[in-house]
Amino acid sequence: MSRRKIVAGNWKMNKNNNDALQLIRDILATNLPRDIHTVLALPSIYLKNGVDMLKHIFGIDVAAQNCHQEQSGAFTGEISAPMLSSISVPYVVIGHSERRQYFYENNEQLAQKVDAALANGLQPIFCCGESLDIRKSGDHVIYVSEQIRESLFHLSDDKWANIIIAYEPIWAIGTGETASPGQAQEMHAALRSMIGIEKSADIADNLSILYGGSVKSTNAADIFRGADVDGALVGGASLDAGGFLEIVDALAQS
Ligand code: 13P
Numbered sequence: 001m002s003r004r005k006i007v008a009g010n011w012k013m014n015k016n017n018n019d020a021l022q023l024i025r026d027i028l029a030t031n032l033p034r035d036i037h038t039v040l041a042l043p044s045i046y047l048k049n050g051v052d053m054l055k056h057i058f059g060i061d062v063a064a065q066n067c068h069q070e071q072s073g074a075f076t077g078e079i080s081a082p083m084l085s086s087i088s089v090p091y092v093v094i095g096h097s098e099r100r101q102y103f104y105e106n107n108e109q110l111a112q113k114v115d116a117a118l119a120n121g122l123q124p125i126f127c128c129g130e131s132l133d134i135r136k137s138g139d140h141v142i143y144v145s146e147q148i149r150e151s152l153f154h155l156s157d158d159k160w161a162n163i164i165i166a167y168e169p170i171w172a173i174g175t176g177e178t179a180s181p182g183q184a185q186e187m188h189a190a191l192r193s194m195i196g197i198e199k200s201a202d203i204a205d206n207l208s209i210l211y212g213g214s215v216k217s218t219n220a221a222d223i224f225r226g227a228d229v230d231g232a233l234v235g236g237a238s239l240d241a242g243g244f245l246e247i248v249d250a251l252a253q254s
Contacts, residue, residue, distance in 0.1 A: 002206045006164065006231035007248045008039035008063060008125060009238025010093060010212070020046045024053050026241035032060060033252035036231070039063050039125070040238075041093050044079050048087045055088070063091035063125060066099055069112035081113075081120035092117050093233075095127045095151065097170045107150035114151060114163075123162045125233065126152060127212070132171035140169075141190045148191065153198070160203045164210065165191065166233040172213025174235060178223070184211045185226030192228050217246035224254035 015023060020042065032038055041063040042050045050062040068078040084092060094117060095110040105113075110126070117124045128147040130140040144167065152163060167187050172179050179187075188209045196204030211223055212233030223229055231251055238244045 003230055004037050004208050005035065005251050005254075006037045006039060006208055006210055007244075007251055008041055008091075008093075008166070008210065008231070008233045009244055010041040010065065010096070010233055010235050011043060011238060012065070012098070012235060013043060014239055015043070015046075017046065021049060021053075023239065023241060024050060027244060028053070028057065028060075030241055030245040032245065032248055034059055036248050036252050037061075038248055039091055041065050041091070041125070041233075047084070047089055051088050061090045063093055064089050064122075065093050065096065067092050067094070067113060067117060067122070069109060069116050071116065081116040081122055084122055085120040090121075090123060091125055091164075092122045093127060093166075094124045095147075097127060097129055097168060097173060101170075107147055110151040111154060114155070118155075118159055118162060123164060125164045125166055125210070127166045127168050127233070129168040129170050129173075129213070135169065135171060141187065144187060145191065145194050148195070149198075157200060157203060160199065161206065164208045166210040166212050167191065168212035168233060174214070176214050178214040178216075178219050179211070181222045181226055181229075184223055184229055188226060188228035215247060217243050217250070220247040220250035221254065224251050 038060040054060050064084050067081045094113045099105045114124050128144045130143045134140050134143045169179050192204045208230040210231045210233045211229050215232040215234045216237045
């Protein structure tokens with residue numbers, strides 16, 4: 001798959017059933033630009049409804065926010081990639097910093113989750129990003145490159161067509177403090193270059209790299225100016241249809 005422009009909304013653990021379904025309806029009632037791929041990363045409990053509501057609509061899909069690395073078994077409370085696949089969920093967010101921080105997911109386990117997703121026909125939206133301390137130390141590119149090497153570099157070349165990367169600096173998530181357009185572009189370019197050198201130019205060129213961390217309608221256009229920024233993974237601002245549409249529009253116009 002070649003490089004695509006994508007805006008994914010990560011709803012995290014927000015919205016009750018009625019509000020979630022209404023927000024999907026509100027997003028569908030907006031005029032989503034057709035050349036952007038829009039993804040809604042819903043809480044698992046709403047995924048089946050989301051799939052049913054979106055299945056005939058071009059350019060918009062749901063994502064799960066996580067999946068377990070095992071196919072099935074005694075893992076109470078978990079959701080497997082085959083389960084997601086069985087209700088036709090096309091995407092799954094893997095390695096979000098909140099999963100790494102609160103559920104102790106590490107690079108090795110995330111590599112297994114990526115494998116489970118791909119083996120079941122799901123496209124991983126693989127998240128990476130550094131803490132404020134690492135950013136201040138100046139080692140942010142090395143650190144994020146290592147996250148990618150450890151969780152994705154075991155994949156054979158053909159698998160990369162189904163990978164999307166989301167760079168989300170932890171210090172910019174939910175803080176209102178976004179990376180500057182220059183900081184986002186610097187990291188995206190560094191990752192693309194590293195993947196180009198260590199994997200192949202073809203893989204690097206065709207990879208969509210999204211930025212996440214306090215993206216809003218007011219800063220999206222600036223962030224999307226970066227040549228290596230192919231879209232956004234949006235948290236808080238994806239919970240309002242109007243604001244979310246403005247971000248998708250900003251990408252369409254970039
Ligand atoms: P915010 O947009 O709320 O900062 O969240 C970003 C994020 O974590 C998306 O996955």
